[in-house]
Amino acid sequence: MFNIERWQEIFDAIGKNKLRTFLTGVSVASGIFILVLLLGVGQGMQNGIAKEFESDASNSIWVWTRTTSVEYKGLNPGREIIMTNQDYDFINRKNEKYLEYKSSRARDWGIVVSYKKESGSYGVEGIFPDFQMIENEEMISGRFINQNDIKERNKVVVIGNKVKKDLFKKDKDPIGELIRINDIPFMVVGVFHDKAGEREEDRVFVPSPIAQQIFSKGQGIDGLAYTLKPEKDFETAVRKSQEFVASMKGYLKEKHVISPEDKRAIGVNNSLKGAKRFYNLMFMIKTFFWWVGICTIIAGVVGVSNIMLIIVKERTKEIGIRKALGAQPGSIITMILQEAIFVTTIAGFTGLILGLTLLEFAGPMIQTNFIANPSVNFNVAITTVLILILAGALAGFFPAWRAVRIKPIVALRDE
Amino acid sequence: MIEIKDLHKSYQMGSNSLHVLKGINFSVKEGELVSIMGSSGSGKSTLLNILGMLDEADTGSYFLDGMPIKNLNEKIAAKYRNQFLGFIFQSFNLITYKNAIDNVALPLYYQGIKRKERIEKGMHYLSKVGLADWATHLPNELSGGQKQRVAIARALASEPKVLLADEPTGALDTKTSYEVMELIQGINDEGKTILIVTHEPDIADMTKRIVNLKDGVIIDDTIVKQVKAAAYV
Numbered sequence: 001m002f003n004i005e006r007w008q009e010i011f012d013a014i015g016k017n018k019l020r021t022f023l024t025g026v027s028v029a030s031g032i033f034i035l036v037l038l039l040g041v042g043q044g045m046q047n048g049i050a051k052e053f054e055s056d057a058s059n060s061i062w063v064w065t066r067t068t069s070v071e072y073k074g075l076n077p078g079r080e081i082i083m084t085n086q087d088y089d090f091i092n093r094k095n096e097k098y099l100e101y102k103s104s105r106a107r108d109w110g111i112v113v114s115y116k117k118e119s120g121s122y123g124v125e126g127i128f129p130d131f132q133m134i135e136n137e138e139m140i141s142g143r144f145i146n147q148n149d150i151k152e153r154n155k156v157v158v159i160g161n162k163v164k165k166d167l168f169k170k171d172k173d174p175i176g177e178l179i180r181i182n183d184i185p186f187m188v189v190g191v192f193h194d195k196a197g198e199r200e201e202d203r204v205f206v207p208s209p210i211a212q213q214i215f216s217k218g219q220g221i222d223g224l225a226y227t228l229k230p231e232k233d234f235e236t237a238v239r240k241s242q243e244f245v246a247s248m249k250g251y252l253k254e255k256h257v258i259s260p261e262d263k264r265a266i267g268v269n270n271s272l273k274g275a276k277r278f279y280n281l282m283f284m285i286k287t288f289f290w291w292v293g294i295c296t297i298i299a300g301v302v303g304v305s306n307i308m309l310i311i312v313k314e315r316t317k318e319i320g321i322r323k324a325l326g327a328q329p330g331s332i333i334t335m336i337l338q339e340a341i342f343v344t345t346i347a348g349f350t351g352l353i354l355g356l357t358l359l360e361f362a363g364p365m366i367q368t369n370f371i372a373n374p375s376v377n378f379n380v381a382i383t384t385v386l387i388l389i390l391a392g393a394l395a396g397f398f399p400a401w402r403a404v405r406i407k408p409i410v411a412l413r414d415e
Numbered sequence: 416m417i418e419i420k421d422l423h424k425s426y427q428m429g430s431n432s433l434h435v436l437k438g439i440n441f442s443v444k445e446g447e448l449v450s451i452m453g454s455s456g457s458g459k460s461t462l463l464n465i466l467g468m469l470d471e472a473d474t475g476s477y478f479l480d481g482m483p484i485k486n487l488n489e490k491i492a493a494k495y496r497n498q499f500l501g502f503i504f505q506s507f508n509l510i511t512y513k514n515a516i517d518n519v520a521l522p523l524y525y526q527g528i529k530r531k532e533r534i535e536k537g538m539h540y541l542s543k544v545g546l547a548d549w550a551t552h553l554p555n556e557l558s559g560g561q562k563q564r565v566a567i568a569r570a571l572a573s574e575p576k577v578l579l580a581d582e583p584t585g586a587l588d589t590k591t592s593y594e595v596m597e598l599i600q601g602i603n604d605e606g607k608t609i610l611i612v613t614h615e616p617d618i619a620d621m622t623k624r625i626v627n628l629k630d631g632v633i634i635d636d637t638i639v640k641q642v643k644a645a646a647y648v
Contacts, residue, residue: 008530016512321508324469325522326497326573329489405489409469412508 006331010339020314021343024307028344028392029351031300032385036355036376038296039384042289044366044374049285051372059241060134062269063224063248065256072259081256081265084219085212091224091248098228098244101130105223106211113204115167115179122163123203124181126211127225134225135194142175142190149189149207157186160201161193181206182214224248234272234279241270300388305395308340312399319403320411329404336400337393344392348385356381416577416608417443417466422475424461435461436472437631443577443610448603448641450611450619453628460581462628463612467500467579468492480576497525501570503580507562509554515565516541516550522573540568544598560591567598571607578602578609584618596621597644617642 014021065081088104106126113122131137132144140161149156157179159167168174174188186206194200212218228244231237245268252258258265319332356376363374403411424436435458443449453459464470465477468487477484479499487495501522502508509518520537528536541547544564554562563583570578583599584592596618603609603623611622619625620642627635 005524005527005530009524012517013512317508318510321510322521322525323493324467324496324502324508325569326493326495326525328493328525331525407469409464412504412506 006335006338010335010342013335013339014343020311024311024340024343025347025350027307028304028347028388029354031303032348032351032388033355033358035296035300035384035388036352036381037358039293039380040355040359040363040374040376041371042292043376044363044371046282046285046289047374048368048370048372050282052370059228059230059237059275060271061224061226061228061241061245062271063226064222064267065252066264066267068258068262069264070259070262072262073257075257081258082220083222083224083252083256085221086219087252087255088221088224091251094251095244095247098240099226100229101133101227103128103131103134103225104208104221105131105225106208106215106217106221107223108211108215111182113163113167113179113181115174115177118167120163120166122160124211124215125203125205126208126215127205128208131205131225132192134227135200137192137194140191140193141173142188144190144192145205145207150209153209153213154207155184155186155210156189156207157181158190158192158205159188160203161191162198162201163204164191184214230278233283234276237275237279238272241272245270297384297387300384301391301395304344304388304392308392308396309399311340312336312396312403316403316406316411319400320406320408323404323408324412332404333397333400337396340396341389341393344389348389352381352385416445416447416480417441417610418476418478419466420476422462422465422477423473424458424465424470425473435631436465439475439631439633441626441633441636443608445608446603446606447624448600448609448611448622449624449626450613450622451626451628452614452616452619454614456630457628458631459612459628463579463581463610466577466610467502468496493525497522497573499576501573501575501578503563503566503570503578503583505582505585507554507559507566507586509562509565509569511554514551514553515546515557518554518565519568519572522569526573537568537572540571541565543571544568558591559587560594563587563591563595564598567595567602571602576608578607580609580611582613583611584613584615592618593621593644593647600641600644 065083068075068077068079068081071077083104085104092099092102104127107123109123110121111124112119113124114120127145128150129144129146137144142158144158145156148154159174159179164174167179168177174191177188178185179188180186181204192201192205208221212220226244228237228241231240249266249268252266253260253262256265315336322332323329356378359374359376366374419439419441422436422439422441423434425432425434427433439462451459451462461470465472468484471485471487479495484495510521513521516534516537519541520533523533523536538547538550541550544567546561546564546568549557549561554565557565580599584595587595599609599611600621611618613619620639621644622639623641624636624638626633
């Protein structure tokens with residue numbers, strides 16, 4: 001490997017066969033270039049699709065409380081359990097690593113909401129900004145409740161599309177108008193639409209502290225709503241959500257002195273069905289791109305091997321001459337392979353760098369929903385290049401070995 | 416220099432066995448210039464291949480400079496070829512991408528000689544065949560006769576004991592053939608042992624001894640009076 005004389009001989013051959021070297025280099029480099037681009041676009045599509053369908057992944061968990069059903073520690077069954085802001089804060093802090101979005105709910109039904117002469121009775125819900133993501137509420141106009149509203153205890157309200165239709169005239173823009181809830185004026189800041197339809201648009205949202213205040217709930221809350229962070233597969237998602245629910249239930253039961261056997265006092269609804277579909281989709285996409293990647297690598301291996309075969313074939317006569325002049329078989333094989341590996345390595349890494357550079361610069365310019373942040377894992381790319389070089393060397397070895405075993409006389413006749 | 420006793424060689428052609436050499440007894444002393452003649456199929460090329468260790472005999476013995484040549488593996492054969500033999504081919508067999516001097520110096524690479532010394536030695540032999548000025552030319556820039564001279568210089572470069580020439584003038588016109596033969600005669604006059612396979616009588620007449628092969632046996636082996644090629648040039 002570090003035989004200077006042999007390297008001189010190899011550079012001699014490379015320098016005097018510029019066309020062959022150039023063509024080999026170009027085909028290897030372009031092969032790897034295309035491979036890198038394919039891998040990058042594949043990753044980009046995976047990212048893009050993941051983003052598009054991420055909302056389906058939301059593994060949302062809803063919690064509410066009812067009266068106890070089991071006598072425990074001297075406390076009678078039928079006792080009403082009410083969660084508080086402290087419970088909400090504590091659960092959030094303790095389970096930070098699981099949670100994506102979180103909100104408490106302080107609500108009441110049949111509340112009179114009026115605008116000028118129009119009025120109706122609706123559900124009024126005190127929530128946090130994250131609630132928009134948990135419920136997937138789509139804003140038709142204006143904005144949702146934000147963190148500032150919570151902090152400043154702004155009397156603002158986001159109304160459902162049905163509420164808007166009921167209270168406002170057809171083309172009247174409700175944003176900025178004052179409506180009355182329990183005769184207290186609130187400013188409308190947004191109108192939302194819910195995919196579930198009018199039944200879910202039949203309510204209005206106000207900042208949580210305001211709802212607690214106007215309904216005289218003190219620190220009490222009626223429910224909790226969460227989504228968990230997406231996981232890499234469904235099984236993990238299920239496991240994580242079970243861990244979270246167990247931790248939360250354990251805390252609430254202890255805090256509110258509820259029997260571990262009480263199945264009624266704390267209700268939990270865990271919606272993993274949508275998540276299951278999402279994870280299946282992601283699994284299929286991943287599998288697909290693995291296949292694309294593997295097939296591309298195979299194509300690359302075939303291409304590089306082909307080039308090697310042709311090079312060795314072309315050099316059969318030279319091999320014969322060298323043998324007649326007294327070259328050892330081993331020295332011929334090493335010479336050919338060393339040259340081939342040298343050229344493919346240089347060309348391979350050139351293609352790799354070109355591909356990565358293009359992805360780096362062109363990647364952010366791609367403006368479509370289904371491709372996001374196309375990139376290639378550097379280790380994967382390096383491994384791919386090494387596989388191709390190795391495959392090329394292997395593919396060069398066998399014909400070289402065969403050519404060396406041909407009798408020099410036969411090789412010399414090869415035209 | 417060369418001692419051959421009862422050499423047999425046959426090739427398997429499918430189910431038939433083709434007996435090419437049927438007991439060759441033949442010896443060459445140092446400094447001889449021998450031509451091996453015969454029509455195609457007489458076994459002369461096979462004999463040359465065996466002498467050149469490019470092929471191996473079935474039975475019989477072969478001594479080169481007192482050394483038994485048998486049971487060679489690839490590595491040893493390559494080493495012996497490199498040290499003891501110089502080849503001259505009909506189609507020159509120069510490496511097309513190497514210039515004249517690099518072609519001449521190539522056998523020295525396989526002797527493990529350093530580059531600087533290779534070039535020096537190569538230049539010496541290249542000027543010996545009168546092509547010192549053509550050292551940096553590629554083979555395709557040379558005429559047929561020049562190519563064969565480069566090949567001869569290459570065969571000489573490793574300082575072999577025996578030169579083996581397979582139809583060295585087969586691809587050349589008459590005038591160039593005689594020029595090449597003049598060169599070969601000159602090398603022989605300096606004491607090098609040379610074997611030439613040819614089917615051209617005029618070329619054979621320029622050697623010192625003619626061996627006639629027919630159907631795998633030597634039918635005639637006579638010392639002749641050498642015709643000097645210089646007379647025709």
